[in-house]
Each structure stands twice: as structure tokens, then as C-alpha cells.
């Protein structure tokens with residue numbers, strides 16, 4: 001039966017979102033289904049802000065970063081009025097199903113909308129942080145890591161020229177995937193991740209050892225949520241509260257650099273890569289993964305697999321219950337952490 005299907009992108013943007021949209025529209029159009037693009041995440045359904053997506057409207061979007069649909073962190077379940085309006089828009093367009101492309105927040109809302117309100121939703125996981133359970137990888141991660149690696153390569157030459165310590169702060173929310181992959185691939189000397197609180201004395205000893213061995217520069221990659229261990233905490237309470245806000249992490253790099261300068265007496269500079277990690281064109285690998293997820297989302301709709309999410313397991317794209325994806329966050333693999341430690345120093 002020909003149906004009208006919806007697609008939305010929600011939460012922080014991520015390279016590869018347009019590849020999902022393109023793949024979904026191309027696959028659905030081949031079956032003569034029509035697709036409605038919902039603007040700015042769930043907000044578009046609440047505010048009746050939608051646009052038809054056709055083969056021509058998605059032409060040329062594969063290499064583009066961001067999302068042609070816009071995004072927001074709006075949660076329609078936070079007030080009853082939003083939910084009522086969301087359902088009105090859904091019924092107005094007689095949507096057969098909606099694909100929600102998002103991270104943990106988006107997918108939790110998707111699960112509740114399906115379980116409690118019978119709205120037919122399938123999920124597609126996205127995040128540069130790679131912290132979603134149930135899938136081996138999320139698209140956007142590979143792109144973010146490649147941006148970190150390019151930055152570290154560039155920082156190496158200037159650090160070497162000035163005999164400096166360079167602190168590179170990277171995203172990743174409560175996990176160290178970007179820091180560990182970026183740091184390993186970029187040849188960082190120290191990699192600090194949220195999963196393992198760090199001792200500042202160990203970091204400084206390592207830097208001093210490098211200097212006595214004639215290595216006069218060092219690169220430190222620090223994840224935005226990496227924390228000093230409580231027994232050697234050099235942050236005061238107000239600074240801690242400022243850096244580790246759940247919705248807006250950032251700033252540990254600067255305080256770490258100051259502490260290193262104070263203790264080791266070496267010029268130390270900070271680069272916070274920030275939103276650069278989220279912008280721009282996706283890598284080939286992210287384009288392929290996002291495309292496979294977009295196709296799978298369509299197949300899941302055809303198979304009436306509601307409340308489930310496309311996921312990568314090994315080399316296969318499978319469908320898993322949304323509960324599996326949102327039950328926890330996927331923390332950095334210990335094996336990857338151990339690999340990073342081999343190169344410390």
C-alpha cells in the first residue's frame with residue numbers, strides 16, 4: 001500500500017545526516033512512497049513545519065554536513081500540549097510511519113511515543129560521540145575522529161618548533177571514544193578520558209620524563225568530560241560546576257594547561273576543537289554507514305518493525321529494540337584504552 005512516510009533529524013547535528021535522508025527518500029521513492037521531511041526534529045511535528053522530500057529536493061546533499069531538515073533538542077514529551085499538537089500533525093498528513101534519526105535523547109522519546117502512544121516510529125542512531133549502545137558504530141564518529149587527527153598532525157609541527165606542550169580538548173560527552181581514537185591515530189603522548197579519572201602528578205611526571213629523554217614537546221588529548229581523580233583534584237568547586245555541565249561540557253583543557261605550566265614550568269597551549277568536529281563533509285566511511293542505515297530504516301517500515309532501531313553489528317546492518325540502544329551509554333572499550341596507554345610517554 002502506498003503511504004506517506006516522515007523523517008526527522010533531532011539532537012546535535014552530525015556529518016552523515018543528509019546521507020540518511022537521501023538514502024531513505026531514494027529507497028522509498030523507488031516504491032512510489034511519498035516522504036515528508038519534518039523540520040527541526042520533533043518540533044516540526046508539533047509546529048506543523050514540514051516539507052515534501054522528492055528525488056530532486058535531495059539531489060546533491062550526500063557530501064553536505066549538517067542536515068537539510070534542521071535539528072533541535074526539543075522534547076515533545078515534556079508537556080501535554082506539545083504531544084497533542086504532534087499527534088494532530090501526524091494525523092493531518094496521515095503518516096504511515098516516521099524515521100527518527102538521533103542520539104540517546106531522540107531515541108528515548110521515539111521509544112516512549114511508540115510504547116505509550118502507538119506512534120509508528122523506527123530509529124536511526126547518530127552521534128559523533130559513538131556512545132550509543134546496541135550499535136558497533138554511529139556515523140559522524142569517523143568524520144569527527146579524522147578532524148581531530150588532522151588537527152593533531154598540525155599541532156605536532158608547531159609544538160615541536162616551540163618546544164611546547166599542546167593540550168587538545170575534544171568532544172565525546174561522557175565517553176572517551178573520540179579522544180582515544182583521535183589520540184591513537186594522531187600519535188598523542190597522553191590521552192585522558194572520562195572512563196579513567198587522571199592523576200595530574202602522573203601526567204606531569206610523564207611530561208618531565210619526556211623532556212629528560214630529549215623529547216621537548218608533547219601532545220595531550222583530553223576529552224571534554226575527563227576529570228582529575230578526587231585525591232589530586234586541582235579544580236575548585238565553582239570551576240568544576242562550570243566545566244562539567246551535563247548539557248554543555250567544556251573547558252577542562254584550559255585548566256589542565258594552567259596546572260601543567262604551574263607544575264612543570266613548560267609553555268603550554270590549548271586548542272579546543274569544539275564544533276569543528278561536528279561540521280563539514282562526512283568521510284566516505286560515514287557516508288556508507290549512513291546510507292546503509294537509511295535503506296534499513298525503510299526496510300524496517302516495510303516489515304512493520306516499530307520501536308526498533310537500525311544498528312551495525314560486525315559487518316551487518318540489523319534491527320534491534322530501541323530499549324537496547326537507550327538502556328545505558330556505551331563507554332570506551334577497555335582494549336582501546338589499553339592500546340592508548342602503550343603510547344603514553
Ligand code: F6P
Pocket residue numbers: 012103127128129171172173224247248249278
Ligand atoms: O553529542 C554530540 C556533542 O557534540 C557532544 O560531543 C557535545 O558535548 C555536545 O554535543 C554539544 O552539544 P550542543 O550542540 O548542545 O552544544
